[in-house]
Amino acid sequence: MIEVKNITKSFDGKTVLHDVSATFYTGKTNLIIGQSGSGKTVLMKSIVGLLRPEEGEILYDGRDFLKMSPAQVKSLRKEMGMLFQGSALFDSETVLGNVMFPLVMFSSMSHEEQLERAHFCLKRVNLVGAEDKFPSEISGGMQKRVAIARAIALNPKYLFCDEPNSGLDPKTSILIDELLHDITHEYNITTIINTHDMNSVLGIGENIVFINKGFREWVGDKDRIFTTANVALNEFVFATRLFQEVKDYIIANGKKYPDEE
Amino acid sequence: MLIIKSLEQLGRYTLFMKRSFGLPDKWSVFGKRTVQEIVKLGVDSIPLVIVISLFIGAVITIQMQLNISSPLIPAYSVGLATRDIVLLEFSNSILCLILAGKVGSNIASEIGTMRVTEQIDALEIMGVNSANFLVLPKIVAFIGFMPVLVIFCIATSFAGGWFVAAFTDLISVSRYIYGLQALFQEWYVWYGLIKSLFFAYIIASVSSFFGYTVKGGALEVGKASTNAVVWSSILILLFDVVLTKILLQ
Numbered sequence: 473m474i475e476v477k478n479i480t481k482s483f484d485g486k487t488v489l490h491d492v493s494a495t496f497y498t499g500k501t502n503l504i505i506g507q508s509g510s511g512k513t514v515l516m517k518s519i520v521g522l523l524r525p526e527e528g529e530i531l532y533d534g535r536d537f538l539k540m541s542p543a544q545v546k547s548l549r550k551e552m553g554m555l556f557q558g559s560a561l562f563d564s565e566t567v568l569g570n571v572m573f574p575l576v577m578f579s580s581m582s583h584e585e586q587l588e589r590a591h592f593c594l595k596r597v598n599l600v601g602a603e604d605k606f607p608s609e610i611s612g613g614m615q616k617r618v619a620i621a622r623a624i625a626l627n628p629k630y631l632f633c634d635e636p637n638s639g640l641d642p643k644t645s646i647l648i649d650e651l652l653h654d655i656t657h658e659y660n661i662t663t664i665i666n667t668h669d670m671n672s673v674l675g676i677g678e679n680i681v682f683i684n685k686g687f688r689e690w691v692g693d694k695d696r697i698f699t700t701a702n703v704a705l706n707e708f709v710f711a712t713r714l715f716q717e718v719k720d721y722i723i724a725n726g727k728k729y730p731d732e733e
Numbered sequence: 734m735l736i737i738k739s740l741e742q743l744g745r746y747t748l749f750m751k752r753s754f755g756l757p758d759k760w761s762v763f764g765k766r767t768v769q770e771i772v773k774l775g776v777d778s779i780p781l782v783i784v785i786s787l788f789i790g791a792v793i794t795i796q797m798q799l800n801i802s803s804p805l806i807p808a809y810s811v812g813l814a815t816r817d818i819v820l821l822e823f824s825n826s827i828l829c830l831i832l833a834g835k836v837g838s839n840i841a842s843e844i845g846t847m848r849v850t851e852q853i854d855a856l857e858i859m860g861v862n863s864a865n866f867l868v869l870p871k872i873v874a875f876i877g878f879m880p881v882l883v884i885f886c887i888a889t890s891f892a893g894g895w896f897v898a899a900f901t902d903l904i905s906v907s908r909y910i911y912g913l914q915a916l917f918q919e920w921y922v923w924y925g926l927i928k929s930l931f932f933a934y935i936i937a938s939v940s941s942f943f944g945y946t947v948k949g950g951a952l953e954v955g956k957a958s959t960n961a962v963v964w965s966s967i968l969i970l971l972f973d974v975v976l977t978k979i980l981l982q
Contacts, residue, residue: 549860
């Protein structure tokens with residue numbers, strides 16, 4: 473479980489995150505949603521340590537990330553995996569080389585064991601047969617899957633995904649979402665996904681944190697989101713006619729949801 | 734304001750170097766990457782060094798012959814002057830200015846692209862000291878291979894002069910060869926090699942710094958690449974003066 477408590481982050485005197493608190497649960501797909509420029513990427517970068525907030529606490533299963541020594545941070549990082557918006561695969565390495573990288577750097581496995589683990593991870597993301605290709609030779613969806621395979625190679629406890637569906641077609645997006653959801657449950661990982669893709673929100677949003685203008689505006693799940701009275705969230709989630717019609721249909725058919733938080 | 738900005742930049746460069754010179758996370762990976770960098774930065778530069786040195790060696794020989802041909806000056810002076818120009822300045826300072834363009838822009842654009850495509854962030858998230866992982870092998874490889882490039886440069890420059898002697902009637906081959914050997918000072922070779930090591934460090938570290946600190950996109954990577962070449966060249970010229978003063982006095 474990752475707990476974020478009263479995080480504040482500013483750039484050049486402009487506050488981007490205001491006293492944000494949230495809890496991200498183990499074994500669940502936790503989503504951070506919000507409009508572009510709302511502060512969700514800053515929140516994720518603060519959680520993983522790429523940015524340092526001025527105030528607040530970030531607790532990884534009770535361990536205060538911001539008070540750790542460099543050695544402790546380095547140790548914690550081996551428990552993290554991250555999927556970047558642009559995949560961030562190493563251009564000079566093959567698909568297999570990318571997945572092998574964390575194993576070569578940080579595991580005590582023999583070369584054969586590393587190969588076996590890398591092949592297992594590639595098989596888990598349904599990417600067999602592309603081992604010798606370079607990132608530039610495979611599609612965007614395949615690149616995301618390689619990045620997921622690399623992220624799970626060391627059996628991370630925490631998985632972070634920044635806009636995993638960015639630039640993908642709807643069908644591939646759903647595949648990636650399902651893969652992330654399945655991996656989260658299969659390995660009991662604390663997964664945090666940064667997204668503004670409504671298909672992801674309604675598909676795998678088991679715990680959703682809505683950030684608006686740097687404030688944590690709403691917390692709930694994919695079911696509660698249909699009945700929320702929060703104006704900003706309604707405007708964001710049901711901005712398109714299609715989603716508004718879906719919402720109206722579901723409410724009109726009398727489906728009951730738990731009360732809003 | 735300019736002074737403050739320069740000092741800030743110097744401070745950032747110093748901190749960057751401090752991170753770069755930490756102990757590698759895994760020595761076997763460091764060794765493998767260093768060999769790869771030797772091939773990319775050093776071995777791949779040999780053809781350029783040979784072509785440039787061959788022609789410049791020939792040009793220096795022709796110019797020496799045309800400018801110092803006098804009954805009062807011995808004919809072997811052409812070989813002697815060519816040798817000293819090559820040993821003292823061309824094979825180290827001028828060669829490194831040329832390599833700052835090839836190698837410096839290569840390093841800055843490679844690391845800069847890794848920065849803007851979040852590959853460096855990916856390394857950091859994994860717990861890798863990205864500055865050390867990316868930069869130290871380049872510095873070690875380029876400094877280590879620079880003497881080889883300098884020796885290639887010296888040899889092919891002399892060969893360029895030999896071609897002039899052999900295929901024109903400006904100077905005889907025997908006088909050219911005699912001039913190359915006359916009044917030889919071994920220290921000039923060491924002087925050139927020592928200078929080249931400093932310049933190799935400047936090219937590799939300054940270019941890495943500009944690449945590593947890129948913010949933005951492809952346009953900024955291009956600017957970083959240009960800045961890397963410009964600042965490497967300026968620093969090479971500055972240190973050329975300083976090192977010459979120290980080493981030759």
